[in-house]
Amino acid sequence: MKLSEPTCPPGNQSLANRALKRKLPGRLLEDEPNRFRASLDNLRLSFLPEAVIRVREAADVATVLQLANRYGIPVTSRGAGSSATGSAVPIKGGWVLDLSALNTVKIDPVARIATVGAGVVTADLQAQVEAQGLFFPPDPSSKKYSTIGGNIACNAGGMRCVKYGVTRDYVLGLEGFLVDGSAFQFGLPLKKYVSGLNLRDLLIGSEGTLGVITSANLKLIPKPEKRWTGMFAFKTEASALKTVVALFKAGFSPSILEFLDRQSVACAEQYTGSAIFPGRARSAILLIELDGRAAEVREQRKSLLAFMEDRTIGQREARTEAQAEKFWQVRRTCSQSMFSLADTKLNEDIVVPLEKQAELIRYTLDLKKEIGLATPTFGHAGDGNLHVHIMYNRASKSEAKKAKAGIHQLMRKVVDLGGVITGEHGIGLAKAPFLSMQHSTSEIAAMQAVKNALDPLGILNPGKIFDAFEVWDHEPVDVCLPWDHR
């Protein structure tokens, strides 16, 4: 199926801009720096919009959409632009709708529900919620920058999903606007709701292609009383990942269970200039957090250390919050530190069944040999959600070609293992070439029929999810984004 695209005849854009300035004075930004900032996300491919609209209140969105319909202008919603897939990039030009000013937070500690503007930064919400003894678990690694609207648009995950689930699991209600500018409220700040077709969950993860979300009612849970963090070294990736399976078999329920392969550990150690387990051969690592009531954590810690005794070649536990933070810093450093291997990174977020993770890692090592490019991998081993990277130097045509071939092979392998091509980033532009590996023609046609039903003119974030796009054909821009060099 070919989806519609807005047809903006010559001259329409400037008419639209003028109409917008008249109706919503002071929101339209046409200067180069603002357009450039809104032209890219963490994929770092830049497509300039015609203008950026900085909304001041939710009702502005209705006006913007009405004009977009009248003049045939593409509308791409945006929070912080920390998406990894290009889903926030205005690839068809038009307007970028900057929602970051919608940043109110209201917490109901009795119902344990927060009502939050789309522009609220995840970490800010978490801090406010925790001050009231409550907890909002979703923690994408971009949480210091990413907004709740963006998290919902791509159904963000993070490290705590193994115990607490993903963003979707915490969304009770959504407010926003359908493409024609009419307001919607799908779901409410209530714990149960089954009235009519569930467009709330259809919007979650739809990457801004079906409507504009302006605020959300989010479920909160009691804050765990106590946390404990341990780091465990393994001779090989396979032994680490077999231990993950054994942990679940033994009944453990860690709140975080992260894996780092030896390639990632090497990058992190080089970047920080210190060995993680000094004096030992380089090892694969599991980072584990336990949480809950103090007594429960004590008990689980004891069992875990006993369980790990014969399986690891080294273990460290954090005795203070600061020490724990240092452990997590190792994990967070990985992504950045990989650029010592090459200047360009293909960053995947595949998921495979827990018992297939060892096989997947074996495959990434075979791939490394085959294509001669580094394939450092780390990620959420408790979910089977691994960030596999292929590092290459962009100037080398042969490396770029090998990287492209390698990523296709990898995705095929993931699907063959019963996995999924994306676990928390979404499709955007970067994963669009692999959509048909994952889904049948009928499944894709059904998705497109739904897209057409809710956005018949194709105004909302056109060019995403379904359109052919080859990341490799586009030169990334050299830009320093807020989350670089943390």
Add this chain to the structure above:
Amino acid sequence: MKLSEPTCPPGNQSLANRALKRKLPGRLLEDEPNRFRASLDNLRLSFLPEAVIRVREAADVATVLQLANRYGIPVTSRGAGSSATGSAVPIKGGWVLDLSALNTVKIDPVARIATVGAGVVTADLQAQVEAQGLFFPPDPSSKKYSTIGGNIACNAGGMRCVKYGVTRDYVLGLEGFLVDGSAFQFGLPLKKYVSGLNLRDLLIGSEGTLGVITSANLKLIPKPEKRWTGMFAFKTEASALKTVVALFKAGFSPSILEFLDRQSVACAEQYTGSAIFPGRARSAILLIELDGRAAEVREQRKSLLAFMEDRTIGQREARTEAQAEKFWQVRRTCSQSMFSLADTKLNEDIVVPLEKQAELIRYTLDLKKEIGLATPTFGHAGDGNLHVHIMYNRASKSEAKKAKAGIHQLMRKVVDLGGVITGEHGIGLAKAPFLSMQHSTSEIAAMQAVKNALDPLGILNPGKIFDAFEVWDHEPVDVCLPWDHR
């Protein structure tokens, strides 16, 4: 918007039946008893289908749908028929697709995922899962009969939602067939998945109107080590419901938190012939379960009993599992016991914000006075999800008229309080008159556009959710269903 309906020209139905018998021998049942059984659900309005198709394997569904398309036959999917809203009733005739034979269960204790046929009975799944030390929390009161397919179709709730969420929160993947007979797999047995538009969650709660679900991958969690049950008596409904709010303020996280008003208690006591708190004036009741690690439950129990001390006029705790079961029996008896008040029941499952529950109960008591009909109410007070009933004698035209007016007033009040007209039953036929109280014209049009996109001919469960239907205009049948007289 007017949705399409299948146009089955005269003679087509018998051609279709013949074609089906040829392609799938032995599945088609045309006899009166089977057609009658499939003609109704727990709403007890009977609309005879032309035939029942008892599928033997998932692939049968593709054949059925292909023929339904060719001949224009409505298809209504069915599990146990325990739906409360008429959503399983073949109101437009055609074929009923009986999925109860799809009853395989496969449990992966490492990934904590069960793969389950649509026809598996909820309680059977729970028993199998618990035998492996795991837990599938959703527990609709029909769980001894209801099937997983039906639970998913209406996003069933139950008593444990206050801590563990609803059916949706446990669905990772769905397999089944789109209306044209093409297979779908939306989601997989994986813990994270964000590939393409999320049609999985769109199908959950869609009451069989968008596709036919044949199996599901369900998330399991570790089985709580220990449970404790207590029953608390309050002078008034208001004091019980204020205590609910206070409990959450104080940080308690019960696994069940049920409320019974004095009208319900009176029915239950009359039905069982014994007083719940002997020797005391009739009281409103809270039934509370705590669960978790043994030490945590001990600690919470102690705090809870201290917290309740000055608030209650009586309290009992279950010292054994058998005693706990007796407490729950009181709650389960309520629904059945109400028929001592009148022969017909309007059974609602509204939700209001926790802090509005006391106001809602006050309203039901005012309504009782105003219309002169009993309004017994009980339900999931931890979720704000109350089952409000209006009892009337069907033969009395004046009572029927008052009941109808009363239920409209009640629904208006619920929406005014920021609530929702249905929390766990869905819309089906019974709540269709109230859909436009809950949703704007634009919201309903968006839902209908999605329905049209996925079922352009209107073959799947036609007449539900969106069509005007007046329960009061139809005579319920006098039938004994499996879950009666438990």
